[in-house]
Amino acid sequence: MTHTHIAGSIHADVAQAGPQWLELPADLNALDPKLWPSGTHRDEAGAVVVGGASLVDVAREYGTAAYVIDEADFRARAAAFRESFKGWEIYYAGKALLTRTVARWVAEEGLSLDVTTMGEMKVALAGGMPAARLGFHGNNKSVEEIRFALEQGVGRIIVDSFDEIDRIEALCRELGVRARAMVRVTTGVEAHTHEYIATAHEDQKFGLSISSGQALTGLVRCHTSDVIDLLGIHSHIGSQIFETAGFEVAIRRTLKLAHQFRTATGAELPELDLGGGFGIAYVSADAPMPTPDLAAAFEELIDHECLALGLERPRLSIEPGRAICGPAGVAIYEVGTVKVVEVENNKARVYVSVDGGMSDNIRPALYAAEYSCVIANRNSDAAPVLCRVVGKHCEGGDILIRYVFLPRDIAPGDLIAVPASGAYARAMASNYNQVPRPPLLGVRDGEVTTMLRRETLEDLMRLDVGE
Numbered sequence: 001m002t003h004t005h006i007a008g009s010i011h012a013d014v015a016q017a018g019p020q021w022l023e024l025p026a027d028l029n030a031l032d033p034k035l036w037p038s039g040t041h042r043d044e045a046g047a048v049v050v051g052g053a054s055l056v057d058v059a060r061e062y063g064t065a066a067y068v069i070d071e072a073d074f075r076a077r078a079a080a081f082r083e084s085f086k087g088w089e090i091y092y093a094g095k096a097l098l099t100r101t102v103a104r105w106v107a108e109e110g111l112s113l114d115v116t117t118m119g120e121m122k123v124a125l126a127g128g129m130p131a132a133r134l135g136f137h138g139n140n141k142s143v144e145e146i147r148f149a150l151e152q153g154v155g156r157i158i159v160d161s162f163d164e165i166d167r168i169e170a171l172c173r174e175l176g177v178r179a180r181a182m183v184r185v186t187t188g189v190e191a192h193t194h195e196y197i198a199t200a201h202e203d204q205k206f207g208l209s210i211s212s213g214q215a216l217t218g219l220v221r222c223h224t225s226d227v228i229d230l231l232g233i234h235s236h237i238g239s240q241i242f243e244t245a246g247f248e249v250a251i252r253r254t255l256k257l258a259h260q261f262r263t264a265t266g267a268e269l270p271e272l273d274l275g276g277g278f279g280i281a282y283v284s285a286d287a288p289m290p291t292p293d294l295a296a297a298f299e300e301l302i303d304h305e306c307l308a309l310g311l312e313r314p315r316l317s318i319e320p321g322r323a324i325c326g327p328a329g330v331a332i333y334e335v336g337t338v339k340v341v342e343v344e345n346n347k348a349r350v351y352v353s354v355d356g357g358m359s360d361n362i363r364p365a366l367y368a369a370e371y372s373c374v375i376a377n378r379n380s381d382a383a384p385v386l387c388r389v390v391g392k393h394c395e396g397g398d399i400l401i402r403y404v405f406l407p408r409d410i411a412p413g414d415l416i417a418v419p420a421s422g423a424y425a426r427a428m429a430s431n432y433n434q435v436p437r438p439p440l441l442g443v444r445d446g447e448v449t450t451m452l453r454r455e456t457l458e459d460l461m462r463l464d465v466g467e
């Protein structure tokens with residue numbers, strides 16, 4: 001048998017069995033609305049259009065690999081949280097994607113912002129987000145970071161350890177200021193997600209554990225501190241979660257802890273933050289919960305538990321990141337090679353190489369995350385073939401999309417677009433293999449603006465100051 005790719009069409013007996021969840025799309029040109037920014041469509045020539053901008057034009061002008069983010073879609077998702085979780089404070093989790101422009105959109109949509117480092121604080125402030133609307137996270141905040149946060153007057157510091165409480169108290173005394181604090185607790189919830197992004201089981205680095213008693217001790221320490229104003233409890237159980245069960249356990253356990261705190265001190269805790277983690281669709285088989293349904297489920301349980309425990313309903317907040325920026329982003333790559341590789345039982349696998357990979361999206365390599373993609377520059381009537389989309393890096397694990405059906409005539413020079421790429425892709429990008437990081441382009445009503453310009457080799461060489 002010959003396994004070849006001749007004149008733009010794959011002639012081989014190709015392995016067609018993907019995982020169970022992988023559906024064979026009825027139309028390979030179709031754009032599943034669940035995966036793409038709202039309004040994404042193809043123009044008459046077949047080019048994918050996001051936020052009114054043709055990805056063919058974007059690629060021509062800005063090159064590939066590139067990330068686009070649809071401003072209207074981002075804002076609509078932020079607004080959906082604001083409107084569904086009425087009266088709650090919504091902290092957009094900046095770690096998912098943060099630039100000055102993103103911080104401005106978040107501020108304009110009336111959301112607050114969760115930041116984790118000096119860098120994120122600086123970008124947020126530069127984007128016009130008031131310090132009072134920042135929540136400062138992190139399990140190992142440096143003295144410089146805490147000092148800066150206190151000097152700027154950040155809205156709240158989410159305390160993660162006893163060492164940090166010592167540091168905050170010392171800095172408050174030195175600066176003559178008070179700190180507003182939440183205590184991050186470990187609820188012991190085993191969230192249904194990848195091990196590396198579950199954060200509430202006992203054996204991990206974040207928070208003070210409820211079951212060991214450390215959480216209550218931390219709360220009482222902050223409450224009795226002469227320089228800390230204790231706001232309440234913070235819980236974040238993990239990321240890319242579809243089921244509400246884990247959140248429900250976290251709500252029960254944090255409110256029970258608030259009750260224990262009242263018994264111990266006689267004081268009510270005014271706030272409760274339930275963190276982020278709301279899953280999005282990366283492939284058509286994913287079924288995230290609509291934001292209003294999520295809000296209704298949370299509201300009902302919190303009211304029920306507060307009533308049962310005789311607690312005042314606290315002020316509530318959440319920290320969605322991925323659910324706001326993830327579906328608004330699309331990655332664009334150009335296909336460089338199409339290789340048909342013999343695998344087993346005389347079958348072949350089609351490897352489609354693109355001009356990016358694990359340096360701009362580490363998620364598949366790090367969490368075995370699944371994605372999908374389409375040819376973005378044209379329609380095709382060719383039959384489907386199961387492909388593996390890989391990057392250009394020197395790693396066998398540099399796989400962007402492990403299984404996806406693409407048209408058999410996929411060929412070098414085609415563009416592919418990967419939906420649901422707004423969160424934790426460009427934000428986690430590296431320079432592995434000395435590859436400059438791709439640009440982040442805002443699209444709105446057909447206008448394209450550069451939010452992060454493409455990194456250049458000169459940028460990289462500037463850091464290399466050795467002889």
Ligand SMILES: Cc1ncc(COP(=O)(O)O)c(C=O)c1O
Nearest residue numbers: 093236239276277319320321322
């Ligand atoms: C404390 C905290 N809040 C919020 C988030 C945002 O999570 P997501 O992007 O899954 O909503 C994270 C990341 O998982 C986090 O660590």
Ligand SMILES: N[C@@H](CCCC[NH3+])C(=O)O
Nearest residue numbers: 095197239240363423424
């Ligand atoms: N970076 C992770 C999520 C963890 C985020 C922050 N706590 C992801 O890409 O899924």
